[in-house]
Amino acid sequence: MTPFLHKTDGDASMREGEVALASDPADLPGDAHVIFIGHVHSPWTNRDDCPKNMNRARERDGGDALVEIDTEFRPGLAGLEAASHVIILTWLNLTPRNLIVQKPRHAPHPKGVFSIRSPARPNPVGLHIARLVALNHAAGRLTLDAIDVLDGTPVIDVKPYYASIDSFPDAVTERHGK
Amino acid sequence: MTPFLHKTDGDASMREGEVALASDPADLPGDAHVIFIGHVHSPWTNRDDCPKNMNRARERDGGDALVEIDTEFRPGLAGLEAASHVIILTWLNLTPRNLIVQKPRHAPHPKGVFSIRSPARPNPVGLHIARLVALNHAAGRLTLDAIDVLDGTPVIDVKPYYASIDSFPDAVTERHGK
Numbered sequence: 001m002t003p004f005l006h007k008t009d010g011d012a013s014m015r016e017g018e019v020a021l022a023s024d025p026a027d028l029p030g031d032a033h034v035i036f037i038g039h040v041h042s043p044w045t046n047r048d049d050c051p052k053n054m055n056r057a058r059e060r061d062g063g064d065a066l067v068e069i070d071t072e073f074r075p076g077l078a079g080l081e082a083a084s085h086v087i088i089l090t091w092l093n094l095t096p097r098n099l100i101v102q103k104p105r106h107a108p109h110p111k112g113v114f115s116i117r118s119p120a121r122p123n124p125v126g127l128h129i130a131r132l133v134a135l136n137h138a139a140g141r142l143t144l145d146a147i148d149v150l151d152g153t154p155v156i157d158v159k160p161y162y163a164s165i166d167s168f169p170d171a172v173t174e175r176h177g178k
Numbered sequence: 179m180t181p182f183l184h185k186t187d188g189d190a191s192m193r194e195g196e197v198a199l200a201s202d203p204a205d206l207p208g209d210a211h212v213i214f215i216g217h218v219h220s221p222w223t224n225r226d227d228c229p230k231n232m233n234r235a236r237e238r239d240g241g242d243a244l245v246e247i248d249t250e251f252r253p254g255l256a257g258l259e260a261a262s263h264v265i266i267l268t269w270l271n272l273t274p275r276n277l278i279v280q281k282p283r284h285a286p287h288p289k290g291v292f293s294i295r296s297p298a299r300p301n302p303v304g305l306h307i308a309r310l311v312a313l314n315h316a317a318g319r320l321t322l323d324a325i326d327v328l329d330g331t332p333v334i335d336v337k338p339y340y341a342s343i344d345s346f347p348d349a350v351t352e353r354h355g356k
Contacts, residue, residue, distance in 0.1 A: 019253055025213045031332065032269055033208020034301045054343045069292075073300065075197055076278045078290030085349040089303055091210055100254045112256030114247075114336040122251065123212045123334045125267055125303065129344055154209065156301045158292040163349045165232045166307055171263040171341045 017110035019101035025122045026097045034091060036154040038069035038140065042147050047094070050150055053117065054128055057146035065130070065147040067155055069140035077142075077158075081135045085161035086142065090126035091154040092119040119149075126153070129161055195288035197279035203300045204275045212269060214332040215254075216247035216318065220325045225272070228328055231295065232306055235324035243308070243325040245333055247318035255320075255336075259313045263339035264320065268304035269332040270297040297327075304331070307339055 014020070043062035044050040051057035057065070067088055069077060080086065099120050103110045113121055130144035142158070161167075192198070221240035222228035229235035235243070245266055247255060258264065277298050281288045291299055308322035320336070339345075 021250060023250070028211075028213055030208065030211025031214040032212050032271060033206075034210050034212060035203045035206055036209040037300055053340075072199060072201070073278060073292075076290040076292040076300075078279060078288075079293035080290060082353050083293065083349075083351045084353055085346050087305065089301075089305075093210060100251060101256060110256075112254040112258060114251075114254040115257035115261065115338055117337055117340070121335060122215055122254075123267075125335050127265065127267075127305070127337065127344075129346065131346075157299060157303050159295055159305060160293055160351050161346060161349050162231075162295070162351060163347050166305075167345045167347045167349065168263050168307065168309075168339060169341050169345045169347050171261075171339050171345065173261045173338050173340060175260050175262055 014099070015103040017101065017103050018099055021098045021100050021122070024098040034156050036091065036156060037073045038067055038155040040090060040147055040149050040151065040153040040155060041066040041068060042149060042151045044150050047150065051148045054130065054146055054148050057148040062146070065144040067142040067144065067158065069155070069158070071140065074137060074140040077135065077137055077140065080132070080158070080160060083132055083160040086130055086132045087159040087161050088128040088130060088147070088155060089157040090128065090149055091156050092124035092126045092149065093154060094150070095120040095124050097122050097124060125156070192277070193281040195279065195281050196277055199276045199278050199300070202276040212334050214269065214334060215251045216245055216333040218268060218325055218327050218329065218331040218333060219244040219246060220327060220329045222328050225328065229326045232308065232324055232326050235326040240324070243322040245320040245322065245336065247333070247336070249318065252315060252318040255313065255315050255318065258310070258336070258338060261310055261338040264308060264310045265337040265339050266306040266308060266333060267335040268306065268327055269334050270302035270304045270327065271332060272328070273298035273302050275300050275302060303334070
């Protein structure tokens with residue numbers, strides 16, 4: 001253990017083996033600030049029911065999977081209709097920011113937060129890659145094939161997805177011998 | 179033109195057809211704050227010389243392409259060695275945040291910021307997908323195959339790349355008829 005950490009196994013909100021940062025990022029002065037540019041509309045209204053990743057969201061016939069961009073930012077959508085897929089960055093503001101080592105429910109051992117896609121992160125930025133089904137510029141509305149966050153989740157960025165730089169079909173997360 | 183926008187063709191720092199937000203996000207109170215968890219080490223020390231995307235960075239034999247995570251966050255790297263590819267989120271703090279419509283140097287027409295990967299964005303989060311060449315947990319150092327941002331760029335998140343949810347090799351950005 002380094003002096004920067006304390007174990008908090010005794011904390012009822014943490015699972016065995018989890019480790020918290022000594023200083024909660026939520027309480028630190030920020031190095032920079034984000035502004036919310038819009039919000040997600042999704043069928044998911046409670047965390048237990050919310051799909052844990054985009055493929056789980058696709059498997060469920062949930063209804064709306066929309067991003068609505070606020071009025072002043074809508075001119076920024078010009079040209080996005082040419083993209084088949086988009087990257088949505090969200091701000092997952094309901095999660096703790098101090099869990100540097102976490103014990104996912106179905107994992108045998110605790111894992112570092114940067115080795116998993118947990119929404120509980122020092123900077124809780126969610127990354128979601130979706131098919132862009134429709135785009136209504138006037139309404140600032142992107143219709144997606146699915147979305148895996150709660151209704152009302154703030155959006156901080158939208159980017160076009162480029163297969164040439166973003167697609168690595170052979171990437172693995174269980175490298176031999178690791 | 180909506181009342182939220184003003185054209186700024188007369189501004190010497192803007193190109194023809196570019197549009198600025200009426201309120202610069204840099205000057206607004208933030209909706210949330212980010213903390214820097216580390217920094218990039220790259221061979222690129224001035225913007226004109228910096229590769230514009232990850233493939234351009236890969237084409238150049240530039241030398242170091244590292245992310246160094248600050249001491250207190252290093253336990254968060256546990257388990258990341260199993261990932262062949264990682265997603266790095268950076269904070270591109272040298273760019274204007276108010277250019278909602280931009281004229282890329284080699285594009286024939288202005289484009290909405292959300293349809294391009296420009297570093298100048300309302301929330302200047304850079305997204306970089308790289309091969310993880312080596313990981314030194316003690317030093318908090320990720321060696322990447324390449325990186326396309328300036329030396330010293332702050333890092334706000336690291337995530338494992340999952341081909342199952344992040345790879346869309348057939349994605350296009352020039353959809354027919356768009």
